[in-house]
Amino acid sequence: MTxxxxxxxYLLHALVARLDVAADEMLRRGHDVSYAKFLVLLAVERLGTPTQRELAAEQQVSDPAMxxxxxxxxxDGLxxxxxxxxxxHRRALGLTPRGRRLVEEGSDLLESAFAGLAEIAGVPADVLSRPVQAMIRALDELAGASA
Incomplete structure (x- = not known):
C-alpha cells in the first residue's frame, strides 16, 4: 500500500493548508486582519465594485456570512x-483608501514571504509559478466544462 x-x-493540500495558516499569522501580526478577510478585500479589488451577492458567490459563501x-x-474602514x-437592498462595495493600502502592503508581505520560502526550498518562485498557473487554468477549464 502506498x-x-x-x-x-496530499502534498499540495498539506502545503496550501500550511501556507494559509502562515499567511493568516503574518496578516494578523502585521495588519490586524485575518487571511479570510484579506481574500475578500483582494476579491473586491479584482472585481471592481461588486455587489455583496456577487462577492458572496465569488468567495463561495452564503449571503448572510458575506x-x-x-x-x-x-x-474597520476597509x-x-x-x-x-x-x-x-443591493449594495455595491469598493475599497477605501485604507483598504487599498492594506491590499497592497499585505500582498507585498505575502509575496515576499513566499519568495523567501521558495528560495530556502531551492525552488525559484518564477519556476514554480508556471506549473501552478497551468493547473489553475486546467481547473478553470474543467469547471467551465461541467457548468
Whole structure:
C-alpha cells in the first residue's frame, strides 16, 4: 500500500493548508486582519465594485456570512458600502483608501514571504509559478466544462 502522505495531491493540500495558516499569522501580526478577510478585500479589488451577492458567490459563501464579513470590514474602514439606487437592498462595495493600502502592503508581505520560502526550498518562485498557473487554468477549464 502506498503511503498517502507522499502522493502529490496530499502534498499540495498539506502545503496550501500550511501556507494559509502562515499567511493568516503574518496578516494578523502585521495588519490586524485575518487571511479570510484579506481574500475578500483582494476579491473586491479584482472585481471592481461588486455587489455583496456577487462577492458572496465569488468567495463561495452564503449571503448572510458575506454580510457579516462586509459589515466588519466596513466598520474597520476597509470597505465602502453603498446602496445601489432602485435595486432594493443591493449594495455595491469598493475599497477605501485604507483598504487599498492594506491590499497592497499585505500582498507585498505575502509575496515576499513566499519568495523567501521558495528560495530556502531551492525552488525559484518564477519556476514554480508556471506549473501552478497551468493547473489553475486546467481547473478553470474543467469547471467551465461541467457548468
Amino acid at each position: 503511503n498517502v502522505q507522499h502522493r502529490p495531491a 454580510s457579516r464579513t462586509v459589515a466588519a470590514l466596513a466598520a 470597505l465602502d458600502v453603498r446602496t445601489v439606487p432602485g435595486n432594493g
